[in-house]
Amino acid sequence: MNDHLRGPLLPPSRGPLSAAVTSYLRGTGPLPRPADAAAADPYGDDLQLALYLCYELHYRGFAGVPPEAEWDPELLGVRAALEQRFGSALRADTPVHDSLDQALAALLVEPVEGTGVSHFLSAEGELWHLREYAAVRSLYHLKEADPHAWVLPRLWGRAKAAMAAVEYDEFGGGRAERMHARLFADLMRDLDLDTVYGRYLDAAPAEMLAVVNLMSLFGLHRELRGALVGHFAEVEITSSPGSRRLAEAMRRTGAGPAAEFFYDEHVTADAVHEQVVRHEVIGGLLEEEPELAPDIVFGIDATEYLEERLGRRLLDRWGAGRSALRTPLAAPEQPSPEAPETHRHRQMSHTS
Amino acid sequence: MPNDPCDAAADDSAGPAQDAAGRARRISMQRRGPLLVEGPVEIELEDGSTVRSDRFRVALCTCRRSRRYPWCDTSHRRKA
Ligand code: FES
Ligand SMILES: [Fe+2]
Ligand SMILES: [Fe+2]
Numbered sequence: 189m190n191d192h193l194r195g196p197l198l199p200p201s202r203g204p205l206s207a208a209v210t211s212y213l214r215g216t217g218p219l220p221r222p223a224d225a226a227a228a229d230p231y232g233d234d235l236q237l238a239l240y241l242c243y244e245l246h247y248r249g250f251a252g253v254p255p256e257a258e259w260d261p262e263l264l265g266v267r268a269a270l271e272q273r274f275g276s277a278l279r280a281d282t283p284v285h286d287s288l289d290q291a292l293a294a295l296l297v298e299p300v301e302g303t304g305v306s307h308f309l310s311a312e313g314e315l316w317h318l319r320e321y322a323a324v325r326s327l328y329h330l331k332e333a334d335p336h337a338w339v340l341p342r343l344w345g346r347a348k349a350a351m352a353a354v355e356y357d358e359f360g361g362g363r364a365e366r367m368h369a370r371l372f373a374d375l376m377r378d379l380d381l382d383t384v385y386g387r388y389l390d391a392a393p394a395e396m397l398a399v400v401n402l403m404s405l406f407g408l409h410r411e412l413r414g415a416l417v418g419h420f421a422e423v424e425i426t427s428s429p430g431s432r433r434l435a436e437a438m439r440r441t442g443a444g445p446a447a448e449f450f451y452d453e454h455v456t457a458d459a460v461h462e463q464v465v466r467h468e469v470i471g472g473l474l475e476e477e478p479e480l481a482p483d484i485v486f487g488i489d490a491t492e493y494l495e496e497r498l499g500r501r502l503l504d505r506w507g508a509g510r511s512a513l514r515t516p517l518a519a520p521e522q523p524s525p526e527a528p529e530t531h532r533h534r535q536m537s538h539t540s
Numbered sequence: 541m542p543n544d545p546c547d548a549a550a551d552d553s554a555g556p557a558q559d560a561a562g563r564a565r566r567i568s569m570q571r572r573g574p575l576l577v578e579g580p581v582e583i584e585l586e587d588g589s590t591v592r593s594d595r596f597r598v599a600l601c602t603c604r605r606s607r608r609y610p611w612c613d614t615s616h617r618r619k620a
Contacts, residue, residue, distance in 0.1 A: 297617065297618050297620045298619050299619070300619050353597070356596065357595060361594065361595070428614040429617075432607070455608060455613050456593075456608055459574070459599050459612040459614050460576070460595060460597055460612075463574065464576075464597060467568070
């Protein structure tokens with residue numbers, strides 16, 4: 189098949205900005221004016237989707253969109269206006285720590301009585317919550333570690349070597365079947381979700397688009413390499429205890445072996461990654477470029493800020509007994525009588 | 541992985557505490573938190589059983605609170 193005909197389908201738009209970007213990508217209409225971006229809600233569905241569409245061209249693109257669109261100068265101009273709106277809102281709204289030591293210390297304390305999404309899911313999450321959680325998170329996990337690979341050419345020495353080592357682990361240590369994005373697809377199969385890349389983009393709320401857009405923003409701008417490193421540190425430091433709770437949730441609900449394995453693997457992997465990122469990546473970067481410390485802090489705190497917004501969205505909806513998605517998931521398929529055998533077998537292969 | 545220097549390090553001919561280049565195996569210690577050891581490793585536990593990991597680096601629990609002992613699971617962290 190012609191390369192540009194493959195890839196995810198363009199999702200339905202969520203307002204005038206995303207509608208204009210979509211029709212421009214289809215070749216059927218003009219781009220939004222930069223002034224439209226400046227007036228939009230920086231965290232809203234419309235701006236976040238418009239920005240997500242621009243960024244996705246740097247990952248896998250969309251079916252029917254020619255690959256040259258990635259470097260279309262006019263589209264890049266619109267992307268810059270969207271980034272400007274999003275980025276300046278983040279700078280204004282993110283509560284930042286006074287120093288890197290304080291930002292890291294705050295992440296390294298484990299709350300006795302946690303109230304986050306993983307606490308909710310481990311204590312009382314039902315299978316339908318876990319399916320929604322995985323569908324939302326699939327926007328990142330199906331390209332897990334990809335945006336962070338963009339920082340490699342912008343690092344030197346110790347920071348670069350350590351970052352590459354952690355990425356190597358994220359990409360499966362040279363084995364495709366151990367790639368974390370692949371392990372997440374296996375988890376999705378256990379939860380009867382569609383593993384096709386981009387499948388749940390339309391279902392995902394603006395809060396999740398913002399989380400992924402943040403990584404793309406940091407990853408694509410060399411200027412923001414410090415923020416990318418801070419962002420990565422936040423993810424790695426908070427992942428291990430959160431993954432333990434999510435693994436418990438998967439076990440308690442009988443989600444399946446691959447669903448448990450994805451989070452079990454992250455308990456021990458990220459206990460290592462957080463050490464390497466703090467000591468080697470951050471330590472190495474500060475040796476080379478000590479002036480980047482405030483950017484690292486911003487990367488940590490902006491990530492916390494957007495993750496909290498996402499957590500609130502999920503818990504508010506679930507607390508009201510409602511779906512947290514924009515479009516609810518189809519009920520899981522009832523497996524045919526002989527299907528479970530082969531199904532299970534396939535999923536077990538990578539855990540052995 | 542073939543041709544991976546880590547595999548050569550695991551090979552007995554290179555000696556258990558050296559990598560292929562003859563460099564000593566590096567272990568990082570900290571007062572609070574795990575020992576960081578260059579992988580792959582094989583750990584013999586008190587009961588004689590062994591566990592192994594081929595991760596590029598492993599974090600070995602020193603606080604004894606880990607639920608994935610001997611691997612660190614961040615249970616050493618301060619609670620508040
Ligand atoms: S040293 Fe980390 S859990 Fe024990
Ligand atoms: Fe991972
Ligand atoms: Fe990780």
